[in-house]
Amino acid sequence: MSSESNITVLYFAAASTATGLTEQSIALPQNPFPLSSLASVIISQHPNKGLEKILGTSQWSVDAEMVDDPEKVLLKGGQEVAVICPVSGG
Amino acid sequence: MDTAWPPASVEAIEEISEGDDRAGATAAFIGTTRNSFKGKIVTRLDYQAYSKLAIKTMSGIIRSAHEKYSDSAHKTAESPVMSIIHCAVHHRLGTVPVGEPSIVIAVSSPHRKEAFHACEYILEEVKLKAQIWKREFYEGEREEDAEWKANVS
Numbered sequence: 001m002s003s004e005s006n007i008t009v010l011y012f013a014a015a016s017t018a019t020g021l022t023e024q025s026i027a028l029p030q031n032p033f034p035l036s037s038l039a040s041v042i043i044s045q046h047p048n049k050g051l052e053k054i055l056g057t058s059q060w061s062v063d064a065e066m067v068d069d070p071e072k073v074l075l076k077g078g079q080e081v082a083v084i085c086p087v088s089g090g
Numbered sequence: 091m092d093t094a095w096p097p098a099s100v101e102a103i104e105e106i107s108e109g110d111d112r113a114g115a116t117a118a119f120i121g122t123t124r125n126s127f128k129g130k131i132v133t134r135l136d137y138q139a140y141s142k143l144a145i146k147t148m149s150g151i152i153r154s155a156h157e158k159y160s161d162s163a164h165k166t167a168e169s170p171v172m173s174i175i176h177c178a179v180h181h182r183l184g185t186v187p188v189g190e191p192s193i194v195i196a197v198s199s200p201h202r203k204e205a206f207h208a209c210e211y212i213l214e215e216v217k218l219k220a221q222i223w224k225r226e227f228y229e230g231e232r233e234e235d236a237e238w239k240a241n242v243s
Binding site for chain 2: 010012013014016017061064065066082084085086087088089090
């Protein structure tokens with residue numbers, strides 16, 4: 001059983017501009033921790049940066065796989081979680 | 091994904107069309123930075139990507155294109171025709187000045203219909219799904235105010 005209970009959160013685009021970061025190590029309040037509760041943790045660490053709106057319209061990826069239903073995902077220490085804002089490639 | 095764009099983006103197209111004698115058609119798309127958006131003058135676009143995931147997504151799109159266009163009107167019971175021979179997608183990251191290419195897609199096929207359709211399909215899927223973002227900068231506006239765009243809002 002891993003004793004590590006930090007995840008790496010990756011920020012891109014609007015999330016990166018708002019937080020001023022491209023990545024951040026976040027300690028999970030519990031391990032495992034529901035993905036659906038991660039937004040509140042991030043916002044509490046970055047208050048008044050407009051993240052409620054950004055995270056409200058973003059999806060998540062965990063270990064480079066898109067998440068269809070955040071309600072069903074439990075995060076464990078050591079994972080890489082990315083904030084996926086609405087994309088604009090091409 | 092390229093952070094250093096080859097001087098000739100048409101290299102990607104040539105790479106696809108040369109050397110495979112089964113191909114009769116190569117369809118290509120080049121997306122370039124346009125100089126305007128809703129009446130504002132665009133000075134540049136900056137592109138960023140979650141490369142690890144964007145590459146997975148684009149590989150999946152190419153696989154889907156192969157599957158989707160595997161049926162050809164030219165197929166007969168005796169000779170199955172593979173409709174899509176090669177696909178290439180190149181996306182540039184970092185700053186792309188006005189007039190320069192940001193994305194190049196090339197598809198080769200024995201016949202033109204599948205090549206055109208697959209090329210368009212790949213472009214639309216990349217725009218919908220690839221984990222790539224662009225930030226648009228306008229003349230006369232502060233850089234800090236430049237917005238990250240969304241293809242679908």
